[in-house]
Amino acid sequence: MSAEDETVSTREMIARRQRLLGPAYRLFYEQPVQFVRGEGVWLYDPAGHRYLDAYNNVASVGHCHPHVVEAITRQAAVLNTHTRYLHETVLDYAEKLLATFPAEIGHVMFTCTGSEANDLALRVARTCTGGTGFIVTDNAYHGVTSALAELSPSLGLPASKDSHARLVPAPHPASDGTGEIFARHIRDALDDMEKNGIRPAGLLVDTIFSSDGVFADPPGFLRPAVETIRAAGGLFIADEVQPGFGRTGSHMWGFARHNLIPDLVTMGKPMGNGHPIAGMAARPDLLAEFGARSRYFNTFGGNPVSAAAGIAVLEVIDTEGLIENARSVGAYLLDRLRQLQARHELIADVRGAGLFIGVELRRGGAAGTPAAGEGAQIVNMLRERRVLISVAGSHGNVLKIRPPLVFGTEHADLLVENLDQALLALNQVPA
8 A cells, every 4th residue: 555545545534433433532643543453562554564552551461462362262252241140260360360469458349441440439439438529630530431530630621610529739759758748738638628518538549640740759659648538538549540460560559669558449451451351459348338338230340251351461461570571671761761861951851660651841941841742743753653652741741651561672772762863853952
């Protein structure tokens, strides 16, 4: 297919998509890209060009991992039905998954999406605390249900005047105490709830604050905030959809970097390498109370095929040493990006943990103006170079790097070299 034919085909597909799916969906990139297959860290377009995927955490152990594909295929050929019948595979998976958590987390309930998992966590928190107020960070994303859209300010939806949600600034690293500053914001939100007659139910955070701009350090900074919400009668809900399953490189779960034990933990599609499985893990006393007051089922959450996919992902993470790979390759990538920072004034900060990294862009150094336009330009320039990343942060000025866990140092080099060329093309330094 010639470049001209490819352009015409893309235009036709975009028009067809808009006609069939409507205007609410969004596509990545100024020039959208079509993919027809994936393998490991690579995605392939119809012409056979391969693109380095440095963004998609849903395919957590790599696109189309053979072990996961085989597990899904084998189970799908035997049985797939809903979870109101007995089936051993979901129990096997629950045992293996719960073994990765602290002993205090003793139950898991399965859903199909992270949004459903977070929605369930809200229900449990409301039931067990009697509260209705939730605290989230001011550019958070937690899901697409009606309840979670109100707790996902990154979607740009205005909160209703009667909202029981309270937004707090994300915990930016600070020399005078990141944790205490964040806890102070939590206390301010709780004070405002009290003034308005709202009883707190919980603090819901993505434990690497990915939509806010990726804030991982210093380890332990979350503890004062968690102690604050618990003292007020609320629960700590750790949203591990993005940082979980070894991505941060030191632990299986993002909350473990802060030496914390959550009350509720939510997970999403990375647990099935993209297969639609998600879940909520919990302290048993909370689910005992919730179960006594509520009836819950999810028709296909934890079905046999999904459970088989989940088991296979855990096996791949273990046998291929992917947590250690995230640690070592992530450290290598951070070092390479910081070398790049020394050459490019536009890079104000490089931060992250394991294979979850944010590169903050500002005009005029660390205290300068957020470079939102440049962030979007770089993402599109990298797409033209067949490297895929995205942006995060309330200004869209943080390059978000979050590749499959099988990412290697050779892939890190390719990413950095292309980012260097994109920055040079913006005339930030002499070529």
